[in-house]
Amino acid sequence: MSSHPEAETAQAPSAVLRRAAVVINPTKKTEVDIRTLVEQTCRDEGWAEPLWLETEEDDPGHGMARQAMAEGADVVIAAGGDGTVRCVAAELAGTDTPLGLLPMGTGNLLARNLDVPVDDPAGAIRTALTGTERRIDVVHVNVDKAVDSDIFLVMAGLGYDAVMMGDTNTALKDRVGWLAYVDAGIRNLPGKPVKTMISIDGGKPFARRLRSIMGGNCGKIMGGLEVFPGARIDDGLLDIMTMAPKGSLGWLSVVAGLLRRGKGRGTAVEYFQCKSAEIWADVPQDFEMDGDHLGNATHLALRVDPRALRIRMPYGKKDPAILTNPTP
CATH class of the missing domain: 3.40.50.10330 (Probable inorganic polyphosphate/atp-NAD kinase; domain 1)
Structure with missing residues (x-):
């Protein structure tokens, strides 16, 4: 030594x-x-x-x-x-x-x-x-009873929102960014609702005629629009939103429902919170996850995996609409 x-x-x-x-x-x-x-x-x-x-x-x-x-x-x-x-x-x-x-x-x-x-x-x-490290939820999605599931972190949708993602003009998106989705959204406003069955947390399925049904893990999408009020990315809960415009002025009712955040008697927009959900559409619908158009589907099974992902984010107080505990 x-x-x-x-x-x-x-x-x-x-x-x-x-x-x-x-x-x-x-x-x-x-x-x-x-x-x-x-x-x-x-x-x-x-x-x-x-x-x-x-x-x-x-x-x-x-x-x-x-x-x-x-x-x-x-x-x-x-x-x-x-x-x-x-x-x-x-x-x-x-x-x-x-x-x-x-x-x-x-x-x-x-x-x-x-x-x-x-x-x-x-x-x-x-x-x-x-940056500071936090744990966030992920949502597992099984599409059309496939053997393997996939995940999303922000949102998934069946119907109108997915059509909008799939029909976005790529050249326009390169020029004006997320505003290209607005163009696609306006062009696809016409359309017929589809009979959809929904089960929340394994409960008895109920029927709706919908243009779109979306599952959200957190609230904000492009342009800062909050479509899932109260959604938090670490609360162990999945937020479901349905859109059911009726008649020539139906989309105005949807906008009003979004502004009211689903409160009130109208059914143009409805919200549900759960740990799992199952969705059946009568006919194949466009499907998207986190903004990516992934084809068509008639059946989705969604399940939250609470706080399953470690992620780095900036230090400092966070928007309490996003995290259950805004401070690290």
């Missing part, structure tokens, strides 16, 4: 630096060099060089997130739109690996709800590395 303690100290291994993995959608174009910015921010914060994983056409993020965890990443940053975030979160849910957000999409719905900067990539990266 050495008689010189200072020699032992000199030979002690240096501390292992934390390492981020970035799962990035390479089709998203930005005004700054995201890779250079991430690498520089990691150096500035004392982190190791990040692991860089690009999504592919046949894998929008699942395999990359699994690889990131297998390589021991301390945080996995989803760099892309809401679809990339959803795929990465699906793999991180139920694990101890936290999710960071680097918004690069049009909607960036989860980031907006959690106050993650959507127009400040350097700020978003710092938040992913050093």
Whole structure:
């Protein structure tokens, strides 16, 4: 054994630096060099060089997130739109690996709800590395009795809202952002309601004639519009909203119902809170999750997985309409 303690100290291994993995959608174009910015921010914060994983056409993020965890990443940053975030979160849910957000999409719905900067990539990266960590719910969705379920973090919808997502003009979206959804929404206002059966928390199914039914994990969508009043992303509850316009002025009743937040006698807009829900439509309807149009469906089974996902967000008091405990 050495008689010189200072020699032992000199030979002690240096501390292992934390390492981020970035799962990035390479089709998203930005005004700054995201890779250079991430690498520089990691150096500035004392982190190791990040692991860089690009999504592919046949894998929008699942395999990359699994690889990131297998390589021991301390945080996995989803760099892309809401679809990339959803795929990465699906793999991180139920694990101890936290999710960071680097918004690069049009909607960036989860980031907006959690106050993650959507127009400040350097700020978003710092938040992913050093922000406060909270646990949020995820919602599992089984579509048309498929063997495997999927998840969403913000919302899922059957009917009009999904039609709007699927019919959005891509070129217009590139020019004006989320306002392109307004254009699609106006163009698709005409249409017939569909008989829909709904079961809340395993209860007896009841019937409605609907243009749209949506499940929400948190309240806000594009433009800051709050469509699920009282929804909190960590309360262990799923919020269901139905839209049933009737007659030529039916959409005015829907708008009035949204403004009243579902209060009153009208049935143009109804709200339910639950831990699980099941939905059957008489005919196939357009289906979307977190703003991504995913085809058609006639049956959805939704179930909340409470506080299943660790996520990084900015420090400071949060909107109490989003979190049950607004302070860390």
